[in-house]
Amino acid sequence: MALFREYDNEKFELLKHGIKSRGNEASLHLGLQGPVLRAKPGEVIKVVLRNRLRFACNFVISGLSPEGGAADQRPIAPGEVRTLRFVVDATAGPTARDTTDTVAFHYTSDFYAAAVGQAVYNQAHGLPTTAAPGPFADYASGLFGALIVTRGSASHYSDLQPKDVNREFVLFMGILDLNKSPYLDLNIAQFASSPESVDKKDPDFKESNRMHSINGRIYCNLEGLSTLYSRSARWYVFSLGADDAMASPRWSGHAALVHGARVAAPLLQPGMGVVADIDHSNKGVWLLADQTQAHVRAGAAAIFVVKEKITEMCPMAPWSSC
Template sequence: MLKLSRVAAFVAMVGSVVLLAWAAPSQARTRTYYIAADEVIWNYAPSGEDLIAQRPLPPLAPMQLGWSYHKAIYREYLDSTFRKLKPRSPEDAYLGILGPVIHAEVGDTVVVVFRNNARFPLTVHAHGLFYTKSSEGAPYQDGVSAWNKNGDSVPQGQTFTYTWQVPERAGPAPGDGSSVVWMYHSHQDEVGDVNTGPIGPIVVTAKGMAKADGSPKDVDREIFAMFAQFDESSSRYFQANISDPRINPRHVKPVGNFSTTDDDIWTINGYSFGNMPVPSMRVGQRVRWYLLSTMSDFDFHAPHWHGNTVVVNGMRTDLAQLGPMAMTVADMIPDDAGTWLFHCHVNVHLAGGMEARYRVLP
């Protein structure tokens, strides 16, 4: 009898191990990112040229200060000391002004240890993921206690840890592919913050479909492209930019009601006129483009790929449609090698330099 029960226990144990291995092909993880908002001088056209047309940049608009501005951007560090930046690989250089890509699989937990090195309060607010009030990163009258508001306004030099869950509803729906894209951005003073620069992408991959780094198994190359009208007259550095002769060498003065359309820069990943480093891919690769946009006065965009087609929402096209704060997936299997134009099809945006290139290698 004793022997039998031992055998039964052994069988049960083996059975449960086998069951566990079968039921949990990928283990839920906690993915921790160390992200600071750092002050930089950002150059929208570092070559000083229009690289699409191979000519000098167009003359500055009357109220445009220049091509470089004080901005705050999210950057990834190796650990909580925030001493060493995590290097960005050359093939990711095109990400430009975007913060680090946060990857997660359904079932995971994302922890963002955020340090604010900017001179005014900022936050990290995530779209799509599950957060409690203490990790929302957006101050407004929501009736919660002061303790729950610490993450809603992180002062200069302070650190705050945000914790976001990644439930099923943060991942792909039945009509999606194996991953979806969200954004995270500062929401302390939302309009000012987004025009100031701290914004980045989040990819959530379906359960069981993620590689170890969280990216989808059935995709060979992920590309991120954020179409943004940066309205520098709404930036939180507006006064700092006006009064800095390095930024404002012509001593442009705000006159009358310096309206929100006076100093706009039209960008993809923070670059104008083809200055975005050219991302590359190969013929036949499964390339997933994640398209984002921001929220100025007219952030409606029509990204158009020359040379290759994509599938958006199950339909074939070579032109996507983005409204403000859009988060859209476009899948491409390039078959046409070459260096191709990738630009916004809204005329005033195209004329303003919202154009880049991508390269398909044979």
């Protein structure tokens, strides 16, 4: 798999860790996702991307344009470092009609944006037209993540987390089709007991490589989906995949507030995202599953836990630091 990961500095020597990184309990549920990016209207997002893969990739944020235009979305070759800047203008933030103080976009590595970006770059620099990019790592290889844009300063804390909810979760539901990953042959060579006997055109083999997942995890193997009883949580849910990757998440025992209406399970088309607010008023262990039956039977399910609030009683002593 290929993964977006965040480093402490531009030397790419140490993965970012601590409370503001994915190395904490609140980020455990992200699975294969890259870091959650945050911004507010009027800011510029700077991304310094170093490609440590053996294949080309790029970095595309849905709904935002890089300062360099489409040419900035051309393939980033293995070993290359590229600096990208994205302006978050007013059109990318919540509007007066939005019922939440946040909106969300997904970012990924996109083959078609890379092909167009290369054509635009070549034309601008008088270079000959080239064929489409060769082996390319995209979302099917694991390259995806989320950007959360928050309303004005009165609605968020200093770290841009919204004030109107107690917890946030980011979910990507869809089909990771590993048949389209450039790592397919490498995986066969490494993991198949007899690689020479694998028929990549066999329908059963191809279906076995279509991962109906939540954040890249299947059959309730996603960790970190837990919140406290009577607390509110905001769930950012995206669908990625081909035309058969429609998603309809349902939180057992809970109803979601989406665009001001109570729903049991919102419907997402591929490439879409939704913001769902839930008041977790039912304690226990619950199932989060895609209501598209073909997906849930193939693994698109996870467990979420609503825990009892725990209040620690401090001893009445002057030296207590509880």
